[in-house]
Amino acid sequence: MSSLSVSEHVVDDVAHTAAKRRRERLAQWHLWFILVVVLGPLVIYPLVQLLTLSVTGAHGLSLHPYIAFFTNPETSGVIGTTLGILFASATLASVLGVLLASMLFFKPFPGAKLVTRFLELFVAFPSFLVAFTLIFLYGSQGSVSIGLQRLFNLSDPPLNFLFGIGGVILAEVVFYAPFVVRPTLASFATLDMRLIEAAKSLGANGPMVAFKVILPLAWPGIAAGTILCFLLTLNEFGILLVLGSAHLITLPMAIYSSATVDLDLQTAAAGAVVMLAMSLSLYALYRRVNRHTGGRNGN
Incomplete structure (x- = not known):
């Protein structure tokens, strides 16, 4: 009876760990989706272009x-x-x-x-x-x-x-x-x-x-x-x-x-x-x- 309880407890721990990993992977996918689809074209890309343009001169990179x-x-x-x-x-x-x-x-x-x-x-x-x-x-x-x-x-x-x-x-x-x-x-x-x-x-x-x-x-x-x-x-x-x-x-x-x-x-x-x-x-x-x-x- 005690062995059965221990086995059930182990199975529950494994299932809980697997569910936790799935939630972590899903959270990572959500983060990447926000970075690539939302922040990328709306925030990151314009900022990079702004910074690049501010250091661009007639002959390439310049502080002019x-x-x-x-x-x-x-x-x-x-x-x-x-x-x-x-x-x-x-x-x-x-x-x-x-x-x-x-x-x-x-x-x-x-x-x-x-x-x-x-x-x-x-x-x-x-x-x-x-x-x-x-x-x-x-x-x-x-x-x-x-x-x-x-x-x-x-x-x-x-x-x-x-x-x-x-x-x-x-x-x-x-x-x-x-x-x-x-x-x-x-x-x-x-x-x-x-x-x-x-x-x-x-x-x-x-x-x-x-x-x-x-x-x-x-x-x-x-x-x-x-x-x-x-x-x-x-x-x-x-x-x-x-x-x-x-x-x-x-x-x-x-x-x-x-x-x-x-x-x-x-x-x-x-x-x-x-x-x-x-x-x-x-x-x-x-x-x-x-x-x-x-x-x-x-x-």
Whole structure:
């Protein structure tokens, strides 16, 4: 009887091992399918072509595209404009997102859940739609501008700031603030409310509770949302295409112009690689902060 039980146990182990190997082989086939059919033609091949094009000159391999990109007298201005808009827009969007999340979480009001759902839906909108909405409202011929003109009997529309750096920053702040709200709300949800109540019972006022208790505990989630906002703002193109003026040239617009207007694909590829390196650096930082946030929440 015991020998029969041992034999059945051995058979079960063999069957379990064989099933495990089949699952591993199936997982490997799935991985190869994704690499060859999906990532290969859509991600890997374009990246390889981009890198190859960025080091190709008239006579084969060359760093001339990078030299032409960095020695161009306009490049420093383009990078400066890009970083200026990036820090202004992403910083304001991050601050606004954190304030909105704080109000929705700590000071809920009737309809707060509906506002939260709308902000979640808002991130699915294309960015150029926000730009066109602002034009229809606050452009020189927008409804708000025309209304103010008629209300105060003005000869010209009073609002004429959208097509330039002011309009770009406003549109990016409006569009990317909701991207900060969601991770900040998720970070607030992990807070131990007893610590906040204890701080209040000890006489701490609102700002002290916010900066001494809430912010240190929720900082990893806020930082992750802020870095994500910077990453998305860096790669923004639609808003710049709609609201950017001829004098407002950022790195994405310069790359687009080099490829489509100047037909200088090598220099455009070099600029794209530089921008890709900046984006990957921000993404690596985002992953690191987000991993720290996950580990902290798990504890």
